[in-house]
Structures are given as C-alpha cells and as structure tokens.
Amino acid sequence: xxxxxxxxxxxxxxxxxxxxxxxxxxxxxVLFSFQDGRLPVPPFNGAxxxxxxxVFADSRLMSALGNSLIVAIGSATVACVLGFCAAYALARFxxxxxxxxxxxxxxxxxxxxxxxxxxxxTTFNWIGVSLxxxxxGIGHVVINLPLCFAIIYASMGDHQKNIERxxxxxxxxxxxxMTQVSAPMxxxxxxxxxxxSVTFSWDEFIIAFLLSRFDVTLPVEIWSMLRSGLxxxxxxxxxxxxxxxxxxxxxxxxIVFRRTAKK
Amino acid sequence: xxxxxxxxxxxxxAWGFVTPALLWTVAFFVIPFIVMAAISLATRKGREIVxxxxxxxxxxxxxxxxxxxxxxxxxxxxxxxxxxxxxLAYPLAWIIAERVPQKWQRMxxxxxxLPFWTSYVVRSYSWLLVLAQNGVINNTLTYLGVIxxxxxxxxxxxxxxxxxVHFFVMLLTLTIYxxxxxxxxxxxxxxxxxxxxxxxxxWHVVLPLTLPGIMVGAFLTFVLCIGDYITPQxxxxxxxxxxxxxxMLQLGRRADFPMAATLSIILMGVVTLAYIACARWLxxxxx
Numbered sequence: 401x402x403x404x405x406x407x408x409x410x411x412x413x414x415x416x417x418x419x420x421x422x423x424x425x426x427x428x429x430v431l432f433s434f435q436d437g438r439l440p441v442p443p444f445n446g447a448x449x450x451x452x453x454x455v456f457a458d459s460r461l462m463s464a465l466g467n468s469l470i471v472a473i474g475s476a477t478v479a480c481v482l483g484f485c486a487a488y489a490l491a492r493f494x495x496x497x498x499x500x501x502x503x504x505x506x507x508x509x510x511x512x513x514x515x516x517x518x519x520x521x522t523t524f525n526w527i528g529v530s531l532x533x534x535x536x537g538i539g540h541v542v543i544n545l546p547l548c549f550a551i552i553y554a555s556m557g558d559h560q561k562n563i564e565r566x567x568x569x570x571x572x573x574x575x576x577x578m579t580q581v582s583a584p585m586x587x588x589x590x591x592x593x594x595x596x597s598v599t600f601s602w603d604e605f606i607i608a609f610l611l612s613r614f615d616v617t618l619p620v621e622i623w624s625m626l627r628s629g630l631x632x633x634x635x636x637x638x639x640x641x642x643x644x645x646x647x648x649x650x651x652x653x654x655i656v657f658r659r660t661a662k663k
Numbered sequence: 664x665x666x667x668x669x670x671x672x673x674x675x676x677a678w679g680f681v682t683p684a685l686l687w688t689v690a691f692f693v694i695p696f697i698v699m700a701a702i703s704l705a706t707r708k709g710r711e712i713v714x715x716x717x718x719x720x721x722x723x724x725x726x727x728x729x730x731x732x733x734x735x736x737x738x739x740x741x742x743x744x745x746x747x748x749x750x751l752a753y754p755l756a757w758i759i760a761e762r763v764p765q766k767w768q769r770m771x772x773x774x775x776x777l778p779f780w781t782s783y784v785v786r787s788y789s790w791l792l793v794l795a796q797n798g799v800i801n802n803t804l805t806y807l808g809v810i811x812x813x814x815x816x817x818x819x820x821x822x823x824x825x826x827x828v829h830f831f832v833m834l835l836t837l838t839i840y841x842x843x844x845x846x847x848x849x850x851x852x853x854x855x856x857x858x859x860x861x862x863x864x865x866w867h868v869v870l871p872l873t874l875p876g877i878m879v880g881a882f883l884t885f886v887l888c889i890g891d892y893i894t895p896q897x898x899x900x901x902x903x904x905x906x907x908x909x910x911m912l913q914l915g916r917r918a919d920f921p922m923a924a925t926l927s928i929i930l931m932g933v934v935t936l937a938y939i940a941c942a943r944w945l946x947x948x949x950x
Contacts, residue, residue, distance in 0.1 A: 486680065512889075518910070556811035
C-alpha cells in the first residue's frame with residue numbers, strides 16, 4: 401500500500417515538474433511583458449501596459465502583423481482548396497498511380513523547411529522572380545498543402561461515398577456533389593486543416609525570412625527585434641503572437657471538435 | 664451498359680481535380696529541389712554562378728573542417744535531444760494515460776502542447792529570458808545567494824538542447840500517448856495472469872507495443888531538430904555552429920549559393936538515412 405501511494409505521489413510530482421518545465425518560458429514571457437522597467441527579468445517591478453502600447457504604436461510591427469494575417473489566410477485558403485480537390489479525386493475515383501500521386505503530394509512534409517525555402521530561393525533567383533509576400537505565400541502553400549491533403553483525405557470515409565452516389569443518381573452535377581454534399585459533410589476536417597494551416601503559416605519563420613525582402617511577416621520582424629537583446633517590448637509582441645495562436649486553437653477546438661463530438 | 668465511357672468521363676474529371684495540387688507540388692517543390700541539386704554542382708566565380716557539373720563542393724565539404732564540423736555538431740545535438748526527450752516524455756505520456764482521470768486527459772494533452780503554439784522565434788526568445796546572463800535563473804540564484812557570479816547558460820550547447828527538448832517533449836508525449844491508449848488493457852492483464860511482474864509486463868508487453876509511437880516521435884524529432892536554424896542561432900550562440908547555421912552563413916555573408924545547396928543536399932541525405940533506419944515503424948497507410 402505504501403509503495404502504491406509513493407508511486408502515486410511520484411507520478412503526480414513528475415507531472416507537475418514537467419508541466420512546470422513546459423510552461424516556465426511562456427509564463428516568464430507573459431509576466432515580464434507587463435514589467436514596469438527596462439529589463440524583462442526579475443525582480444518584477446509592478447505591472448504596466450506601456451509595452452503593449454508601444455507595440456501597437458509601432459507601425460513596422462503593425463504592418464508586419466497585417467502581412468502575417470494576409471499570408472496566413474491566403475496561403476491556408478489556397479492549400480485547403482487544392483488539398484480538398486486532390487483528396488476528393490484520389491479518394492473517390494480510381495486513378496492510375498494513385499499511390500505515387502499521394503506520395504508526391506505528401507512528400508514536402510518530409511523535408512526541412514530550410515531546404516524548401518532554399519530550393520525556392522535558388523529557383524526564384526534563377527528565373528528572376530523578385531521576392532515579396534507572394535513568394536512567402538507560395539512557400540507556405542507548399543508546406544501546408546500536404547497537411548490539408550492528408551487531413552481531408554483521411555476523413556473521407558466510405559459512408560459518405562454512398563450519400564454522394566445518391567446525390568449523383570438524383571441528378572446532381574459533379575461540382576454540385578462536391579460543393580453541396582461532400583464539402584459540408586467534411587466541413588470539420590476542412591476547417592481543422594484550414595486553422596492548422598493558418599497557425600503554421602502565422603508562426604513560420606525560415607521560409608518567410610528567406611523569401612521576403614521589404615514587406616516582412618511578424619516572426620521575421622520579431623527576429624530583427626532580437627538584436628537589441630532582452631526587451632519588454634519583445635515580450636509584449638511575443639505575448640500577442642501567443643495569444644493569437646491560442647485563440648486560433650480555441651476556435652478549432654470549439655467549432656471543429658465540438659461538432660465532430662456531437663455526431 | 665455504357666460503363667466504359669462513363670468511367671472515362673469520370674476519370675477525366677478526377678484528373679481535373681487532382682492536377683492543380685500536383686502541379687503546385689511539382690512547380691514549387693520538385694523543380695526547386697532539382698534546381699538546388701543542380702546548383703550544388705556549380706561553382707562560384709566572383710558573384711557569378713557557373714555550372715561546372717562536378718562534385719567539387721561535396722569534396723570541399725569533407726575537406727574543410729569548419730563545414731564538416733557543422734554536421735557533427737548537428738548530429739550530436741540531435742541525438743542528445745532525441746534521447747532526452749524520449750526519456751522525459753515516456754513517463755509523462757504514461758501518467759496522463761494511466762493516472763489522470765479519463766475526462767481530464769484531453770485537457771492535460773491540450774495544456775501540454777499549448778506552448779507549442781507560440782512561434783518558434785518567440786519560444787527561443789523566452790528561453791533566453793530564462794537562461795541569459797541577467798535572466799531569471801541567474802537573477803534568482805544570485806538573489807538567493809547560491810551563486811556570486813552569473814552562470815554561463817545562454818549561448819551554449821546546453822541552452823540549445825534545453826530549448827529543443829522543451830519543444831520535442833510535447834511532440835513525443837502526444838505520439839506515445841496515442842499508442843498507450845490504443846493498447847487493450849487485456850494484454851497487460853493476460854501477462855500479469857501468466858505470472859509476469861510489473862517490470863516484465865512493461866518490458867515485454869507495454870514497451871514493444873508502444874515502440875511505434877516512440878519511433879514516429881523520435882523520427883519527427885530528428886528531422887525537425889537537425890533542420891532547425893532558429894534554436895541553435897538564438898540559444899546556441901556562435902561558438903559552435905550547427906549545419907543549418909553554416910548553411911545560412913553561406914547564404915548571408917558569402918552569397919555562396921552552390922555551397923549552401925550542397926550542404927542542404929547533405930542535410931537531406933542524413934534525414935533520408937534516418938528515414939530508412941526508422942522506416943519499418945513509420946508505415947502508416949490509410950486503412
């Protein structure tokens with residue numbers, strides 16, 4: 401009995417210790433974004449919203465934030481549409497070499513972002529495409545397309561196939577089946593793919609760093625802020641980024657998983 | 664029945680749906696990769712890149728110590744991180760699966776991966792806050808009188824390893840947990856009924872059944888860790904450079920695209936080797 405109580409105590413302390421480790425940096429980041437002083441380290445001098453004020457007054461940061469949102473939503477939309485169409489074709493029709501096609505669509509997942517970015521950079525350099533938010537967006541679609549395809553493809557079960565067949569028998573055209581029957585049935589996984597893609601693009605650094613020039617996204621702007629060392633303003637903008645990501649996750653949890661759970 | 668023609672029509676339509684995604688992947692992933700591979704066979708003359716179609720860059724990589732060292736630094740960091748992360752994550756996944764009440768498990772997992780959603784750059788910066796010379800740890804220890812001189816924590820390999828482990832513990836916890844909850848409890852009961860003690864049940868039944876989860880997580884850790892530039896750059900400093908840092912150095916200061924491409928191909932080769940080593944555990948097909 402004693403040993404089982406000891407084991408229980410041990411496992412709970414381990415749990416708490418590891419959660420402490422996981423949350424320590426985030427807690428420090430957020431706490432010292434309210435620091436009333438020039439250094440975001442202990443001792444905590446008292447709370448102020450001054451640094452958040454500075455973040456929102458900083459036009460460079462704000463335009464980077466806008467750029468990030470545009471790229472994230474744009475690239476996630478493109479990736480979702482392409483991924484959905486491809487998943488629809490490969491799950492519902494018998495196509496030659498479909499294994500190979502699936503492998504090809506998934507393959508960018510297995511390669512480091514750095515290599516994807518470098519490949520695109522050398523290619524754009526070679527054919528003379530100048531770098532912009534468009535090139536960043538192209539790169540983000542490359543990393544999000546496999547994700548969207550895999551999520552949506554995995555959720556295309558056979559029971560939906562029969563409903564689609566019924567719609568076709570009742571005279572629906574293929575595009576009607578797709579947009580009015582399949583897409584609504586698969587909406588939870590499509591939304592999951594979309595929000596995951598938005599978060600990945602929103603947080604992504606190396607592709608955005610290598611493939612942008614004058615207009616940059618938020619992580620790249622934060623990167624250049626790091627040169628000034630520890631600064632409560634960096635804490636503040638980091639906390640904002642964290643908050644947005646958590647908000648996206650909450651939306652995902654509430655809309656998508658709630659709905660799947662209800663079924 | 665006109666099945667054949669109907670099938671043909673359907674097939675044509677299906678190609679229409681799948682082609683845009685395939686074209687995108689070929690145009691912006693496959694072709695860039697081929698271009699990069701070709702550039703790795705070129706040389707740099709001043710600011711011009713001349714196609715030489717030889718393996719000089721690869722030979723140079725093995726001859727120049729500072730380039731080769733990048734690979735070894737990366738491999739050492741990656742192996743250390745992977746092993747520490749597995750050791751830390753396994754008990755956590757087990758505790759969440761076994762000790763945490765069922766209805767809280769989902770919450771516990773969501774909490775565990777919450778910091779995962781801070782951007783990569785911000786997460787490394789947060790660790791800098793903790794580990795810097797005037798950071799949380801040094802300040803607290805000095806305040807408590809444990810140390811008089813600040814410890815050298817940031818800009819070391821240890822800092823990079825801590826930053827990485829923080830990230831990958833969450834990932835491995837997820838993959839191992841997924842395996843643990845799939846395991847029917849009868850297996851363990853059967854083993855116990857047949858006379859196995861707690862350790863034997865774990866070693867001969869639980870561990871082998873959760874090996875796929877460990878290997879999938881370890882492989883992801885390996886791939887993401889060895890290809891990462893941010894964590895070693897922010898936390899590891901410039902004393903010993905990991906391979907991605909060496910690659911970025913070729914791009915930035917020297918504008919040496921051929922060498923950067925060469926190093927990337929080598930990086931990819933290493934990842935491919937890791938994939939081959941783990942392949943038997945990674946086969947996940949849609950059922």
